[in-house]
Amino acid sequence: MLKVAHTICPSCSVGCGVNLIIKDQKAVGTYPYKRHPINQGKNCKKGRDSYQILNENRLKDPLLRKGGLEQVNWEYALETAASQLKSYENREIGIIASGDCTNEEYETLKKFATTLGVENIGYNAKNIPTFNFKTAPLDDVENSDFILIIGDILKENPLLGRRVILAKEGGAEIIAADYPEKTLTGINSDEYIQIESTSSFLDNINRNVLENPQQLSTVIISGLSGEEFENSLKFFQDSHVKLLPVMEECNSRGAMNLLPALSEDELKDLLEKVKILYVVGDDPASYMEESLKNIEFLITQNFLVNETVLMSDVVLPGSCWAEKTGSFTNTAGETQNFEKIVEPPGNAIDDVTIIRELAEKMGLEL
Amino acid sequence: MEPQFLLAKAKDEELAKKGECGGAVSALFKYLLDQQLVDGVLTLTRGEDVYDGIPTLVENSEEIVETCGSLHCAPTMFGDLISKHLNDIRLAVSVKPCDAMAIKELEKRHQINPDAIYKIGLNCGGTVMPITARKMIEMFYDVDPAEVVAEEIDKGKFIIELADGTHKSVEIDELEEKGFGRRNNCQRCELKIPRNADLACGNWGAEPGWTFIEVVTEKGKTLVENARKNGYIDVKTPSEKAIAIREKIENVMIKLARKFQDKYLEEDYPAPENWDEYWNRCIKCYACRDVCPICFCKECDLEKDFYTDEDEIAPDPLTFQGVRLSHMCFSCVNCGQCEDVCPMEIPLARIFHRMQKKYRDDTGFIAGVSEELPPLYSPEKE
Amino acid sequence: MSEEDVKIVGFCCNWCCYGGADTAGTARMQYPPNVRILRVMCSGRINPSMVLKAFKEGADGVFVGGCHMGDCHYDAGNYKWNRRAKLVEELLPEFGIERERFRFEWISASEGEKFQETMKEFADTIKSIGPLKRSTPQISTQAKFTAKI
Ligand SMILES: Cc1cc2nc3c(=O)[nH]c(=O)nc-3n(C[C@H](O)[C@H](O)[C@H](O)COP(=O)(O)OP(=O)(O)OC[C@H]3O[C@@H](n4cnc5c(N)ncnc54)[C@H](O)[C@@H]3O)c2cc1C
Ligand code: SF4
Ligand code: SF4
Ligand code: SF4
Ligand code: SF4
Ligand code: FES
Numbered sequence: 088m089l090k091v092a093h094t095i096c097p098s099c100s101v102g103c104g105v106n107l108i109i110k111d112q113k114a115v116g117t118y119p120y121k122r123h124p125i126n127q128g129k130n131c132k133k134g135r136d137s138y139q140i141l142n143e144n145r146l147k148d149p150l151l152r153k154g155g156l157e158q159v160n161w162e163y164a165l166e167t168a169a170s171q172l173k174s175y176e177n178r179e180i181g182i183i184a185s186g187d188c189t190n191e192e193y194e195t196l197k198k199f200a201t202t203l204g205v206e207n208i209g210y211n212a213k214n215i216p217t218f219n220f221k222t223a224p225l226d227d228v229e230n231s232d233f234i235l236i237i238g239d240i241l242k243e244n245p246l247l248g249r250r251v252i253l254a255k256e257g258g259a260e261i262i263a264a265d266y267p268e269k270t271l272t273g274i275n276s277d278e279y280i281q282i283e284s285t286s287s288f289l290d291n292i293n294r295n296v297l298e299n300p301q302q303l304s305t306v307i308i309s310g311l312s313g314e315e316f317e318n319s320l321k322f323f324q325d326s327h328v329k330l331l332p333v334m335e336e337c338n339s340r341g342a343m344n345l346l347p348a349l350s351e352d353e354l355k356d357l358l359e360k361v362k363i364l365y366v367v368g369d370d371p372a373s374y375m376e377e378s379l380k381n382i383e384f385l386i387t388q389n390f391l392v393n394e395t396v397l398m399s400d401v402v403l404p405g406s407c408w409a410e411k412t413g414s415f416t417n418t419a420g421e422t423q424n425f426e427k428i429v430e431p432p433g434n435a436i437d438d439v440t441i442i443r444e445l446a447e448k449m450g451l452e453l
Numbered sequence: 454m455e456p457q458f459l460l461a462k463a464k465d466e467e468l469a470k471k472g473e474c475g476g477a478v479s480a481l482f483k484y485l486l487d488q489q490l491v492d493g494v495l496t497l498t499r500g501e502d503v504y505d506g507i508p509t510l511v512e513n514s515e516e517i518v519e520t521c522g523s524l525h526c527a528p529t530m531f532g533d534l535i536s537k538h539l540n541d542i543r544l545a546v547s548v549k550p551c552d553a554m555a556i557k558e559l560e561k562r563h564q565i566n567p568d569a570i571y572k573i574g575l576n577c578g579g580t581v582m583p584i585t586a587r588k589m590i591e592m593f594y595d596v597d598p599a600e601v602v603a604e605e606i607d608k609g610k611f612i613i614e615l616a617d618g619t620h621k622s623v624e625i626d627e628l629e630e631k632g633f634g635r636r637n638n639c640q641r642c643e644l645k646i647p648r649n650a651d652l653a654c655g656n657w658g659a660e661p662g663w664t665f666i667e668v669v670t671e672k673g674k675t676l677v678e679n680a681r682k683n684g685y686i687d688v689k690t691p692s693e694k695a696i697a698i699r700e701k702i703e704n705v706m707i708k709l710a711r712k713f714q715d716k717y718l719e720e721d722y723p724a725p726e727n728w729d730e731y732w733n734r735c736i737k738c739y740a741c742r743d744v745c746p747i748c749f750c751k752e753c754d755l756e757k758d759f760y761t762d763e764d765e766i767a768p769d770p771l772t773f774q775g776v777r778l779s780h781m782c783f784s785c786v787n788c789g790q791c792e793d794v795c796p797m798e799i800p801l802a803r804i805f806h807r808m809q810k811k812y813r814d815d816t817g818f819i820a821g822v823s824e825e826l827p828p829l830y831s832p833e834k835e
Numbered sequence: 836m837s838e839e840d841v842k843i844v845g846f847c848c849n850w851c852c853y854g855g856a857d858t859a860g861t862a863r864m865q866y867p868p869n870v871r872i873l874r875v876m877c878s879g880r881i882n883p884s885m886v887l888k889a890f891k892e893g894a895d896g897v898f899v900g901g902c903h904m905g906d907c908h909y910d911a912g913n914y915k916w917n918r919r920a921k922l923v924e925e926l927l928p929e930f931g932i933e934r935e936r937f938r939f940e941w942i943s944a945s946e947g948e949k950f951q952e953t954m955k956e957f958a959d960t961i962k963s964i965g966p967l968k969r970s971t972p973q974i975s976t977q978a979k980f981t982a983k984i
Contacts, residue, residue: 088493088510088512088542089493089510089538089539090509090510091507091508091509092507093500093507106507108534108538110538115538116537116538118508118534119744119790119793119794121527121528121529121582121583121584121793122500122501122502122504122505122506122583122584124584126796127582127583127584127793128582128793128794129740129793129794129795129796130738130740130794130796131736131738131740131796132736132738132739132740135738135740135743241734241736241797242736245736245738245796245797246796248736248796248797249796249797249798252734252797252798253798256798269766270766271734271736271766271767274733274766274767275733275734725928725929725930725931726931726970728929728930728931729931729970754884759888760884760888769891770930771887771888771890771891771930771969772884772887772888772891775884775887775926775930776883776884776887778926778929779882779883779884779887779922779923779926780884782922782926783922804929807929808925808926808929811925812922812925815921815925828918829918829919829922831915831918832911832915833911833914834904834905834910834911834914835914
């Protein structure tokens with residue numbers, strides 16, 4: 088009747104542990120998960136409210152457009168999606184995912200695309216390009232002697248902010264830089280630098296501070312994207328510091344390891360190139376409705392009703408994180424497994440299963 | 454009623470073996486479930502390791518055996534779990550003194566029905582945060598924390614047991630001097646024997662293989678008697694000497710707690726400037742309020758626009774924690790949960806506990822222990 | 836701000852203390868202009884949050900006046916307030932606000948003089964401690980601020 092169970096917070100990329108309180112098969116709250124090494128039972132509001140995601144705007148049945156969207160059975164929905172996909176050339180097929188699917192879903196999706204010979208695949212990277220170097224572990228942040236922060240970590244990613252606070256209590260020097268006149272991170276740093284552009288900021292940095300081999304220095308970059316992000320990475324990468332870029336979604340880092348990162352421009356290009364689109368998790372209609380209009384057939388797999396779902400031709404109801412077993416890779420590159428805690432509502436099923444069944448219907452072997 | 458002392462032991466061999474002391478607590482739970490005197494038992498089970506205590510509702514008495522034993526690295530709180538999610542069933546629950554204090558305050562506020570709950574108290578010398586425990590085991594015991602199969606607190610030592618049966622121990626004093634050991638609020642906690650529960654069970658004064666029970670209420674007395682009559686526990690009388698020893702340890706612990714109160718709430722208490730530094734970090738996440746068993750309001754003043762500035766970066770402490778303090782500090786049971794969950798490491802329990810102590814000195818009201826509501830709620834002309 | 840300009844908020848109950856203020860006014864008994872009076876129906880209407888909010892909004896001193904014990908028009912309002920007032924006294928120093936900045940008193944409608952005296956005394960006290968300086972994040976930041984780059 089009542090159950091308290093461990094899971095990983097799906098609300099940002101820090102990867103905190105959180106306990107869900109389940110009463111009569113329904114998530115009714117969260118409970119501190121003090122054993123979890125990342126957050127020791129502490130969660131921000133987003134994290135503590137994460138259970139609500141399981142209860143809001145859920146898709147419960149496969150839907151098919153027949154004029155309006157109508158409930159159909161799985162067989163019919165998958166059959167339709169499969170036959171449509173088969174009727175297009177590979178280069179006319181596009182697949183996009185979001186940054187909050189599980190690693191297992193990315194893997195399956197990747198296999199699906201490879202087997203099918205689809206190259207137009209990637210995830211919505213929120214303009215954070217792929218990088219490939221060893222990022223600073225969270226414990227290093229806490230043990231740093233010097234931390235430079237771009238962005239408002241305390242406010243946006245509180246449980247990473249906590250590591251900064253702990254470092255400060257341990258005597259570290261903290262410098263923060265950001266655009267607004269004041270930020271929470273700023274007022275809690277030794278120095279706050281209001282910047283007008285990252286390039287002028289980088290130009291003015293005294294590199295000596297970063298090159299001190301006696302001290303453990305960490306640079307945390309958050310809230311930057313695109314070129315700004317890349318320039319900052321380049322700037323710090325060849326210095327002595329440890330770098331920690333903060334990703335947008337709970338598994339953006341995992342997605343980056345498995346799928347091509349698509350910037351907004353790239354997403355747009357992709358949408359303009361393809362005729363049939365298979366969306367897993369993402370909501371392109373919310374940021375690129377125009378480009379979606381070129382799509383002849385839209386297949387959407389998601390656990391909730393969003394704008395893209397409403398535009399779709401076939402809707403495949405997937406599961407919310409706590410309804411499946413899988414893993415997320417946090418912003419520091421740590422992969423954490425979590426278990427299924429509750430059943431998905433109605434006829435919704437596990438996402439990996441959906442992709443597999445779709446493949447099977449198409450006669451593909453994953 | 455006159456307190457009554459006895460030693461008890463589970464008749465069920467497995468419970469007796471797996472129980473922390475005599476398995477009496479587990480046997481009482483089993484009795485209550487078997488006789489359908491309760492619908493469920495709320496206890497802790499061990500999760501991935503000894504540092505992971507997960508609140509568990511047991512409805513089938515066969516499963517009680519899986520909840521046996523004490524977890525000292527699991528600073529949980531049952532009070533609001535019950536008032537928010539379990540107040541529709543008849544319940545038995547294992548409670549540390551702070552759980553019992555929270556439940557008591559919630560009962561007075563009609564958030565928990567006292568007639569529908571059996572409170573089986575556990576004496577408590579304190580709990581350790583899991584991550585702190587792991588760190589200190591690595592540093593002071595030179596042991597991989599994953600290799601610890603059991604831990605206990607005895608005679609002022611934190612003792613760990615490894616898979617091969619070896620024990621290692623370090624003085625708690627030493628650990629705490631270096632900033633490890635029990636949570637700060639536990640160091641200050643002076644309710645070591647939960648006389649605000651129906652029974653207070655512990656190892657102090659007990660013989661090996663037995664649980665020492667102080668029977669506090671009539672309800673507790675009936676429970677023990679019937680469990681014995683129905684063959685769930687064996688009961689015998691402890692020696693005068695055992696009772697005296699127990700009392701002596703309790704007094705030593707209380708003295709120690711008062712020493713820590715002086716240290717944390719007076720001598721080393723942060724100055725207002727330091728508090729301002731702490732308050733500057735607040736992200737207004739409400740975790741402290743949400744976890745606090747005393748803060749149970751459905752509609753909270755802290756969320757009113759009235760107290761919020763549009764351009765605030767951190768909330769003004771006067772109208773944030775100040776207002777919360779003014780609403781309930783006098784009822785703070787020093788359970789430490791607010792401090793445990795604060796993402797910004799603000800030592801909240803210190804200010805709340807300090808205020809309750811002042812209130813207690815002024816009015817005699819002891820949160821979680823006094824029978825009546827805080828005098829502040831009184832409508833009387835007095 | 837000079838010491839003369841300190842701001843004092845006075846919560847006065849309608850039936851007694853406010854009457855006292857009125858009596859003082861009619862009798863042309865001067866009391867310091869620093870005091871801004873807020874009329875409430877009963878001192879039992881005041882809760883500690885209102886005092887806290889007054890300080891947050893910039894008051895340098897807060898006064899609460901009610902009827903004498905036994906005279907409350909709502910029977911026990913001033914008894915209730917009295918218990919809360921004790922808590923306020925303990926709470927303010929925790930936020931770096933001196934206890935002297937908060938005062939409460941029982942004043943009847945006929946005690947114009949007592950009202951005047953109390954206000955004078957209280958204003959003098961507040962002037963001597965000076966304006967309240969609080970270091971909330973809104974007012975100052977502890978971080979060194981570097982020019983824009
Ligand atoms: C943190 C802690 C500190 C303690 N310190 C002392 C002490 O200093 N002196 C003393 O005399 N006794 C202490 N005890 C009590 C003692 O360890 C035994 O729990 C008690 O004697 C009952 O023994 P038993 O064999 O009958 O219990 P068991 O039959 O083993 O049953 C114990 C019950 O307690 C529950 N439990 C375990 N850990 C917790 C927890 N953290 N919070 C709530 N419930 C829990 C279990 O789920 C189980 O239901 C402490 C217990 C705990 C949990
Ligand atoms: S910091 Fe991020 S991961 Fe942690 S609780 Fe908040 S939203 Fe969840
Ligand atoms: S606050 Fe007291 S009762 Fe609660 S865990 Fe700590 S020592 Fe035990
Ligand atoms: S204020 Fe903190 S320590 Fe006090 S009862 Fe609430 S959560 Fe526990
Ligand atoms: S838990 Fe900490 S950060 Fe969150 S509202 Fe409370 S004091 Fe502020
Ligand atoms: S009416 Fe004056 S105090 Fe109540």
